[in-house]
Amino acid sequence: MSLSSQIPVLIFLSSFVGALGVLLLGRLGKGWVLSVVFLALGASLLFSVQGLVFVLEHGALRYAFGGWPPPVGIEWRLDALSAGMAALVCFLAGVVLAVTPRLVEKEVGGRQVYFYCGALLWVSALLGITMAADFFNFFVFLEVAALSAYALVGMGAHPLAPVAAFRYLLLGTVGASLYLLGVGCLYGATGTLNMQDWIARFHGSPYPALLSAGIVLILGGLALKIGLFPLHGWMPDAYAYAPSASAALLAPLMTQVMLYGFLRLVWWIFLEAKGGIFEEFLLGILRLLSAAAIVAGAFWAFLQTDLRRMLAYSSVSQIGYILLGVTLGNSTALLGALLHILNQAIMKTCFFLFAAQAEGVFGVRRVTDLGSLHCATPWGVRAFWIASLSMIGIPPACGFFSKWYLLLGAWEAQKPFFAAVIVGASLLTAAYFFKVLEQISFSSEKAKILGEGDRRLLRPLSWGVVLTAFLILLLGPLSSPLVSHVLIHALP
Amino acid sequence: MISWVPGFCVLVPFLAAGLILASDRRPRLREFWTFLASAAQFFGVCSMAPSVLGGVALETPLWAWWPQLSATLRVDALGYLFALLASGLWLLTSLYSVGYVRLQSEKKQTRYFSCFAICLGSTVGIAFSSDLLSFFIFYEILTIATYPLVVHRETPQALRAGRKYLLYTLSAGVCLLAGVAWTWILSQQLSFVPGGFLKGTAQDSTLRWLFLLFGLGWGVKAAIFPLQGWLPSAMVAPTPVSALLHAVAVVKAGVFGCLRVSGYVFGLDFLRELGISEVLAILAAATIVGASLAALLQDNLKRRLAYSTVSQLSYIMLGVALASEAAWRGAVLHLVNHGVMKITLFFCAGAMEVGAHREKISEMGGIGRRMPWTLAAFAVASFGMMGTPLLCGFISKWHLALGSLEAGRPIYLGVLLLSSFLNAAYFLPIVYRGFFCASPDFVKKREAPWELLAPLLVTAGLILLFGSVPPLIEAQLRLVSWTGGSG
Numbered sequence: 001m002s003l004s005s006q007i008p009v010l011i012f013l014s015s016f017v018g019a020l021g022v023l024l025l026g027r028l029g030k031g032w033v034l035s036v037v038f039l040a041l042g043a044s045l046l047f048s049v050q051g052l053v054f055v056l057e058h059g060a061l062r063y064a065f066g067g068w069p070p071p072v073g074i075e076w077r078l079d080a081l082s083a084g085m086a087a088l089v090c091f092l093a094g095v096v097l098a099v100t101p102r103l104v105e106k107e108v109g110g111r112q113v114y115f116y117c118g119a120l121l122w123v124s125a126l127l128g129i130t131m132a133a134d135f136f137n138f139f140v141f142l143e144v145a146a147l148s149a150y151a152l153v154g155m156g157a158h159p160l161a162p163v164a165a166f167r168y169l170l171l172g173t174v175g176a177s178l179y180l181l182g183v184g185c186l187y188g189a190t191g192t193l194n195m196q197d198w199i200a201r202f203h204g205s206p207y208p209a210l211l212s213a214g215i216v217l218i219l220g221g222l223a224l225k226i227g228l229f230p231l232h233g234w235m236p237d238a239y240a241y242a243p244s245a246s247a248a249l250l251a252p253l254m255t256q257v258m259l260y261g262f263l264r265l266v267w268w269i270f271l272e273a274k275g276g277i278f279e280e281f282l283l284g285i286l287r288l289l290s291a292a293a294i295v296a297g298a299f300w301a302f303l304q305t306d307l308r309r310m311l312a313y314s315s316v317s318q319i320g321y322i323l324l325g326v327t328l329g330n331s332t333a334l335l336g337a338l339l340h341i342l343n344q345a346i347m348k349t350c351f352f353l354f355a356a357q358a359e360g361v362f363g364v365r366r367v368t369d370l371g372s373l374h375c376a377t378p379w380g381v382r383a384f385w386i387a388s389l390s391m392i393g394i395p396p397a398c399g400f401f402s403k404w405y406l407l408l409g410a411w412e413a414q415k416p417f418f419a420a421v422i423v424g425a426s427l428l429t430a431a432y433f434f435k436v437l438e439q440i441s442f443s444s445e446k447a448k449i450l451g452e453g454d455r456r457l458l459r460p461l462s463w464g465v466v467l468t469a470f471l472i473l474l475l476g477p478l479s480s481p482l483v484s485h486v487l488i489h490a491l492p
Numbered sequence: 493m494i495s496w497v498p499g500f501c502v503l504v505p506f507l508a509a510g511l512i513l514a515s516d517r518r519p520r521l522r523e524f525w526t527f528l529a530s531a532a533q534f535f536g537v538c539s540m541a542p543s544v545l546g547g548v549a550l551e552t553p554l555w556a557w558w559p560q561l562s563a564t565l566r567v568d569a570l571g572y573l574f575a576l577l578a579s580g581l582w583l584l585t586s587l588y589s590v591g592y593v594r595l596q597s598e599k600k601q602t603r604y605f606s607c608f609a610i611c612l613g614s615t616v617g618i619a620f621s622s623d624l625l626s627f628f629i630f631y632e633i634l635t636i637a638t639y640p641l642v643v644h645r646e647t648p649q650a651l652r653a654g655r656k657y658l659l660y661t662l663s664a665g666v667c668l669l670a671g672v673a674w675t676w677i678l679s680q681q682l683s684f685v686p687g688g689f690l691k692g693t694a695q696d697s698t699l700r701w702l703f704l705l706f707g708l709g710w711g712v713k714a715a716i717f718p719l720q721g722w723l724p725s726a727m728v729a730p731t732p733v734s735a736l737l738h739a740v741a742v743v744k745a746g747v748f749g750c751l752r753v754s755g756y757v758f759g760l761d762f763l764r765e766l767g768i769s770e771v772l773a774i775l776a777a778a779t780i781v782g783a784s785l786a787a788l789l790q791d792n793l794k795r796r797l798a799y800s801t802v803s804q805l806s807y808i809m810l811g812v813a814l815a816s817e818a819a820w821r822g823a824v825l826h827l828v829n830h831g832v833m834k835i836t837l838f839f840c841a842g843a844m845e846v847g848a849h850r851e852k853i854s855e856m857g858g859i860g861r862r863m864p865w866t867l868a869a870f871a872v873a874s875f876g877m878m879g880t881p882l883l884c885g886f887i888s889k890w891h892l893a894l895g896s897l898e899a900g901r902p903i904y905l906g907v908l909l910l911s912s913f914l915n916a917a918y919f920l921p922i923v924y925r926g927f928f929c930a931s932p933d934f935v936k937k938r939e940a941p942w943e944l945l946a947p948l949l950v951t952a953g954l955i956l957l958f959g960s961v962p963p964l965i966e967a968q969l970r971l972v973s974w975t976g977g978s979g
Contacts, residue, residue, distance in 0.1 A: 393669075400629075407669065407673045419673070423669050427663060430658065438651060438654070484556075
């Protein structure tokens with residue numbers, strides 16, 4: 001057995017073992033913890049990239065645990081999409097953790113070891129989600145990711161952090177239960193949990209109603225986890241009151257991986273099974289919900305006075321874009337959705353690192369207090385500009401290109417209403433971002449003096465913000481080779 | 493022919509913007525980068541003259557999109573004229589800007605100069621774009637890079653103007669994007685083709701809607717009625733911004749979009765078949781007259797100039813709408829000539845603002861005693877605007893007038909004449925009172941500093957040269973005759 005065939009499990013194990021290693025070595029000092037964290041994430045990233053190169057060359061990699069062939073044993077599947085997603089998760093988590101050690105020290109204090117353990121556990125669960133090819137296995141990772149996320153949110157010093165975490169936990173558990181119930185239905189109707197096997201048995205099932213119910217329950221549960229409007233209730237609080245380092249870790253990746261799971265199930269499994277009712281009815285409803293999410297999220301974001309809450313509502317709106325791409329039903333739109341997942345993850349990292357600068361270093365949360373940040377952290381503010389423009393969809397930043405494919409997809413699907421929503425909502429996005437940008441850059445008179453800030457805290461965060469902004473600019477022009485060399489192969 | 497020069501001309505200002513940002517604390521170095529970039533760009537554009545005059549299209553391939561879309565910078569006669577105008581005037585405006593911001597002691601000059609550079613890079617990008625998607629990309633960069641310049645002074649009034657500006661231009665961008673995507677879906681093509689490529693790709697009613705989207709897209713920047721509202725408010729910006737961006741680069745980008753979409757996407761003949769020309773001509777005529785009347789009512793000189801811009805831009809639109817050979821030539825000529833004349837007027841307004849602290853027309857009586865050269869340049873540009881022979885404004889108006897007769901629409905000749913009359917009515921009083929009314933404030937001769945005076949004298953000289961030296965007029969006409977929008 002060659003090493004390449006072991007890649008899926010190596011990707012996961014590197015991070016997972018790292019999580020345990022952090023617990024064991026935690027007592028020896030912070031230096032040890034951090035080295036284990038970066039070693040683990042670096043190894044996972046390396047294996048994911050190797051996996052990506054391998055699957056682009058040789059096609060998808062299937063891994064049967066313990067040598068038990070599916071459908072009896074548990075199966076993992078690594079294709080271009082999951083390898084790319086895994087690489088993205090490791091890379092961004094690595095960037096965030098690399099620039100925040102001092103911030104974590106300040107915000108979490110004595111519980112740092114648990115923070116890093118939780119973070120690695122969370123990363124390994126996300127990696128598991130990207131590769132799971134079995135409904136129940138998928139659920140297990142969903143729960144591991146969620147449980148560690150609750151802990152990361154609840155660690156904050158903000159008085160509302162435990163409340164936010166509890167609310168997240170309640171709604172997250174409802175979502176997980178719905179998902180599990182759905183898996184039960186699917187299992188009851190076909191007698192299998194392996195996804196490929198399930199597709200094969202779909203049409204022979206004697207209980208079509210149970211299958212439909214299962215699909216609806218699974219997608220409903222995932223929609224809750226994603227935070228699809230109107231099920232986004234947990235999101236603003238969780239992202240606003242978590243420690244700013246946790247928020248920078250969770251906000252970009254959690255949603256994107258959940259969205260990945262959603263589109264994986266929809267396109268690779270449910271649509272593959274050709275269930276009939278599913279395409280017409282369920283996708284129609286989801287499309288409308290996505291359009292509503294785009295508009296409502298942007299609207300609420302406009303009303304927020306707290307930077308992180310605004311960013312959270314902006315996520316609600318962007319989730320709508322991605323799900324619209326998933327549900328428009330053609331591969332151009334799906335391509336747009338995939339590209340938007342990537343872009344969105346990078347943009348949100350940039351935003352939340354900027355928010356971490358504002359809050360962790362200068363103690364500013366409110367949009368109206370952001371005034372003199374441009375003196376305190378000029379490059380951070382420039383990066384924020386780039387990320388905001390990308391979010392609005394101004395070329396040549398990457399956000400434009402994903403919207404372009406989404407737009408083409410909407411025209412291709414002959415749905416001018418959704419095309420109008422996609423382009424029109426850019427204006428709403430512009431409205432709430434320029435509200436902030438105006439405060440940050442052009443209101444020096446009413447701004448309060450923030451002072452220098454702790455440079456040791458500020459410097460690495462600025463690097464992180466600038467790096468992500470640079471990536472945003474780079475990914476714009478690079479989106480065409482990215483699409484034609486990688487993403488094309490990731491489509492079903 | 494593949495060449496890196498077009499790419500160089502577009503890229504240089506962007507690089508300069510980065511360098512300007514990086515030399516935040518060193519004003520001399522910052523100004524040096526501005527001059528270097530504008531000189532390099534102008535030189536680059538000039539160096540392409542032989543090949544453009546020789547009929548060779550230079551190309552810089554940028555990137556290929558999926559599916560089967562490739563973006564290339566290509567220099568044709570129309571784009572070349574626009575790029576030459578923008579880059580040449582940028583060089584002059586850089587000098588003017590340096591003098592202006594020093595005297596006004598503007599804050600945040602780093603932001604000012606870097607945004608200016610980005611604006612010019614994207615303007616030349618617009619000129620050289622060979623397809624709708626690259627055009628849109630540069631168009632949006634231009635939109636955003638202008639915003640910090642509009643709100644530069646950070647007063648509540650400026651912020652309000654900025655919001656209005658963004659509302660108008662971003663909405664326009666949205667319409668344009670929708671139109672571009674729709675065009676791709678209809679025809680699987682986005683590259684500009686002389687004479688257009690959309691004919692027969694869909695039902696006529698669909699294409700009319702598509703044109704409406706495009707029209708909203710460039711109509712805002714071109715300030716065609718009823719989309720002109722942002723332009724007068726944007727006059728709160730520093731004067732060099734109004735001069736170069738709100739008289740040349742930004743608004744002309746809109747007009748240039750009109751020329752590209754009409755001539756190279758739809759085709760002028762097809763537009764006439766669709767009945768769009770008719771509507772466009774009426775709108776343009778209404779804008780010409782209405783904006784001139786509005787200009788009469790303004791007391792603030794810059795606002796009067798802004799309304800005059802609104803009116804003059806519609807000359808170009810009218811030329812497109814008339815859809816005859818001569819009218820098209822007149823439109824393209826006016827794109828260039830109006831740019832030179834209007835920037836002169838704005839330069840003069842800025843010189844008076846800085847040198848004599850006068851912004852209102854009612855307070856400018858006798859200003860000619862103090863600033864004779866400035867007011868003389870203003871007079872030359874005013875007469876040019878009216879279309880006086882021997883000045884460049886005459887040449888373009890002559891072709892527009894010929895075009896309206898060629899198209900069998902003498903009524904638009906009447907509109908042009910009426911507009912010339914109105915031009916006289918709102919420009920000449922300024923010149924007359926400046927020279928012939930006495931004011932106790934203006935006794936001694938004291939011009940604005942040379943950084944401000946030199947550019948405006950140069951542009952006034954250009955107005956004279958391009959209106960009265962036969963070889964120059966001939967060369968201009970030859971270039972223009974190659975821009976053929978009717979195929």
